[in-house]
Amino acid sequence: MAPRLGLFGGAFDPPHRAHVELARQAMTQLRLQRLHVLPTGQAAHRALPLSAAPHRLAMARLAFDGLPGVQVDERELLRQGPSYTIDTLDELQAEHPQAQLVLIIGADQAAAFGHWHQWERILRKAIISVAGRDHPVSADHQSDLQNLPGGRLEPLQLPLMPVSATDIRSRVASHLGINHLVPAGVARYIEQHHLYQSA
Numbered sequence: 235m236a237p238r239l240g241l242f243g244g245a246f247d248p249p250h251r252a253h254v255e256l257a258r259q260a261m262t263q264l265r266l267q268r269l270h271v272l273p274t275g276q277a278a279h280r281a282l283p284l285s286a287a288p289h290r291l292a293m294a295r296l297a298f299d300g301l302p303g304v305q306v307d308e309r310e311l312l313r314q315g316p317s318y319t320i321d322t323l324d325e326l327q328a329e330h331p332q333a334q335l336v337l338i339i340g341a342d343q344a345a346a347f348g349h350w351h352q353w354e355r356i357l358r359k360a361i362i363s364v365a366g367r368d369h370p371v372s373a374d375h376q377s378d379l380q381n382l383p384g385g386r387l388e389p390l391q392l393p394l395m396p397v398s399a400t401d402i403r404s405r406v407a408s409h410l411g412i413n414h415l416v417p418a419g420v421a422r423y424i425e426q427h428h429l430y431q432s433a
Contacts, residue, residue: 236334239326240269241360243310243319247285248424249297250402250416252395256338256365257304263390264336264363268303270326275310275317285429287311296419320352323359335360338390357386365390406430 240260246253260269273290284290294306309325310317323335337360339347344364347353356362364387397415405412407430413421424430 236332237267237330238265238336239330239333240264240266240336240338240363241272241319241322241326242269242338243272243274243322245284245399246271246273246290246294246297247399248290248293248402248416248420248429250397250399250420251414252392252397254297254301254417255395256390256392257298257301259392260336260338260363260365260390261301261303264338264388266303266336268305270305270307271298272307272310272322275313276315289423289427289429293420293423296423297417299419318351320355320359323356327359336363336388337361338363338365340364341366361386361388363388363390366392366394403430407432 242253242257242260244253257269257271260266271294273287273294274284275287291306291308291311298304298306310322313321319337323337326335327333337356339362341364344362347362350356402412402415405415406424412424416424
């Protein structure tokens with residue numbers, strides 16, 4: 235049977251407990267041999283600036299360290315110019331020609347998937363797994379993808395964890411605690427490097 239490699243991309247600015255739980259659940263539910271956690275490089279669609287790449291990479295490594303089969307992959311941070319998912323899929327397929335690729339996205343991303351760069355090639359290249367974040371994946375979001383030609387979908391069920399990186403950054407700027415929202419190593423890193431001090 236072909237090995238299954240997962241891809242889980244995001245800003246991870248900062249990574250939080252819901253991200254870690256998603257990685258755990260993905261390894262089991264999607265029967266992955268390895269999960270590549272991919273901090274976003276220069277995202278073509280993102281308006282707000284991100285924290286410096288070295289900080290986001292370091293926090294991702296602290297957050298996902300020790301999870302069996304989970305590997306923080308810095309290739310999108312090293313890529314020059316806009317970073318597209320299809321480029322990462324092409325690279326991983328070239329490195330692992332026999333592997334089955336599983337792209338994990340959130341419900342909000344699923345709703346906009348038809349606007350992604352070369353989305354048709356993404357559907358041919360990878361199985362898509364839609365994970366709910368603050369709420370279960372709606373039937374509308376599932377049908378958004380099912381109506382796209384050639385889509386292969388696998389669900390990823392997550393416990394409801396209403397936590398967001400935006401809220402965490404706001405709490406830090408307001409001098410509120412975040413230890414219940416992020417792994418301990420990430421909380422220490424944010425404090426040591428004085429991240430998110432201004433809203």
